[in-house]
Amino acid sequence: MTQEKQKKGLPTSVLLALAVVVTAVIVGVAAYYLFGQAPKPQANLLEIYHWWTSGGEKAAIDALVAVFQKKYPDVGVIQSPVAGGAGYVFKSVMKSMVAAGEAPDAFQVHAGYEMKPYVDAGFLEPIDDLWRQEGWESVFPPVVRDMVSWGGHYYAVPVNIHRANVLWYNKKILDQYGIDPSTLETWDGFFAACEKLRAAGIQYPIAMGGIGKWEIAHVIEQIFVSQGVDFYQDLVNGKLNDPNDPRLVNAFNIMKKYMNYVNPDYASLTWDQAVAKVIRGEAAFTIMGDWANGEFYVAGKQFGVDYGAMPSPGTKGIYVLVVDCFEKPKGAKHPENSIRWLRVVGSREGQDAFNPIKGSISARLDADVTKYGPYQRAAIQDFKTAKYMVPSIVHGSGAPEKFASAFNDIASKFAADRDVAAACKAIIDAINAAKSDYTKTWHLTG
Numbered sequence: 001m002t003q004e005k006q007k008k009g010l011p012t013s014v015l016l017a018l019a020v021v022v023t024a025v026i027v028g029v030a031a032y033y034l035f036g037q038a039p040k041p042q043a044n045l046l047e048i049y050h051w052w053t054s055g056g057e058k059a060a061i062d063a064l065v066a067v068f069q070k071k072y073p074d075v076g077v078i079q080s081p082v083a084g085g086a087g088y089v090f091k092s093v094m095k096s097m098v099a100a101g102e103a104p105d106a107f108q109v110h111a112g113y114e115m116k117p118y119v120d121a122g123f124l125e126p127i128d129d130l131w132r133q134e135g136w137e138s139v140f141p142p143v144v145r146d147m148v149s150w151g152g153h154y155y156a157v158p159v160n161i162h163r164a165n166v167l168w169y170n171k172k173i174l175d176q177y178g179i180d181p182s183t184l185e186t187w188d189g190f191f192a193a194c195e196k197l198r199a200a201g202i203q204y205p206i207a208m209g210g211i212g213k214w215e216i217a218h219v220i221e222q223i224f225v226s227q228g229v230d231f232y233q234d235l236v237n238g239k240l241n242d243p244n245d246p247r248l249v250n251a252f253n254i255m256k257k258y259m260n261y262v263n264p265d266y267a268s269l270t271w272d273q274a275v276a277k278v279i280r281g282e283a284a285f286t287i288m289g290d291w292a293n294g295e296f297y298v299a300g301k302q303f304g305v306d307y308g309a310m311p312s313p314g315t316k317g318i319y320v321l322v323v324d325c326f327e328k329p330k331g332a333k334h335p336e337n338s339i340r341w342l343r344v345v346g347s348r349e350g351q352d353a354f355n356p357i358k359g360s361i362s363a364r365l366d367a368d369v370t371k372y373g374p375y376q377r378a379a380i381q382d383f384k385t386a387k388y389m390v391p392s393i394v395h396g397s398g399a400p401e402k403f404a405s406a407f408n409d410i411a412s413k414f415a416a417d418r419d420v421a422a423a424c425k426a427i428i429d430a431i432n433a434a435k436s437d438y439t440k441t442w443h444l445t446g
């Protein structure tokens with residue numbers, strides 16, 4: 001009875017109230033579509049952490065997020081960047097968050113040793129199923145697959161392959177002073193060019209940063225590589241034990257010479273401020289990973305016209321690998337979105353949106369080359385034909401974290417005191433102190 005009565009008609013007051021509610025919903029939906037201001041449902045979020053805050057880095061991650069948003073328009077994406085190149089601030093922030101059970105849905109991490117403490121502590125989920133579903137084993141090269149797997153399981157998805165051993169130059173300066181880039185392939189030729197520029201009035205032809213220390217270690221790492229892959233292999237395997245090893249001594253002597261031509265304010269500059277000096281023509285050279293290309297790109301500079309790049313002296317045919325990844329932390333608050341993010345990160349579309357801006361090449365072998373600029377097209381070719389691929393220490397892959405962080409301190413101390421013997425001894429001491437952490441044996445020489 002009661003139900004029947006209700007069906008016949010609702011009181012006017014109730015109808016009026018309903019009308020108000022319906023109108024409010026219509027207005028709200030219209031406002032959302034017109035102005036995009038309605039908040040996304042709180043539960044459907046993706047929160048990611050990374051350290052990409054320079055001009056080129058930000059543009060690149062925004063492009064990747066845009067691919068995600070196009071696929072999953074209902075998911076609200078929160079990017080939480082922690083400024084500081086190479087993650088020198090980020091890394092400890094993230095470690096504390098993860099240890100406190102506050103892991104986001106995904107965070108930036110380098111392939112290789114940098115992932116290991118997270119894997120060992122059980123903070124990451126193995127994602128073998130995802131790798132299988134996406135068919136990634138057939139598109140990512142073995143060298144990269146090896147760097148993201150531990151104990152036979154995949155724990156991360158690579159988003160790129162950067163090259164660390166790159167010498168960037170201001171082409172107009174080189175042209176003006178008649179310096180042929182092919183003369184920069186050796187350290188002797190490189191220093192001769194620095195001398196020439198100094199004589200012409202460019203007092204500090206090399207730009208370098210140093211605010212996070214790693215910028216200095218980055219240069220020393222490329223000098224180490226120039227001492228031969230055998231030497232570098234011993235270094236990453238923790239096998240160097242002689243502070244008088246001529247290759248080690250020679251490397252620091254080269255760095256000592258290098259420092260003569262570096263801007264004296266290096267210790268207060270970020271890596272991208274150093275690149276900006278080359279962009280503005282205040283310096284001719286900087287040695288930096290190919291994320292530098294992103295800075296030239298956002299500054300509107302043209303490769304081959306305004307600037308050029310080549311393997312840093314003595315490293316032709318060698319590709320020093322830097323691989324950025326994301327993973328699925330255990331206890332992520334939005335596990336489904338974490339997986340969706342990883343799918344986009346590993347996808348051809350995602351990588352081909354991100355990498356052309358970032359300066360890296362796609363970690364996939366099936367990249368659409370037409371989407372990449374001239375620097376990266378050459379890098380893709382170099383990657384295919386590289387004689388040796390070696391993992392960067394400074395960017396988390398090659399050696400245990402304990403050594404990598406000691407290396408940054410040694411580098412910044414050396415830049416200030418230029419004491420070759422002390423630096424060589426400190427390197428050997430740092431290897432010995434990290435001895436039990438060397439769990440990987442790299443076979444770089446084939």
Ligand code: GAL
Pocket residue numbers: 051052057084085086087162271289291322323324395
């Ligand atoms: C590297 C990272 C690159 C780039 C660079 C400077 O460690 O792999 O993606 O961001 O630091 O921040």
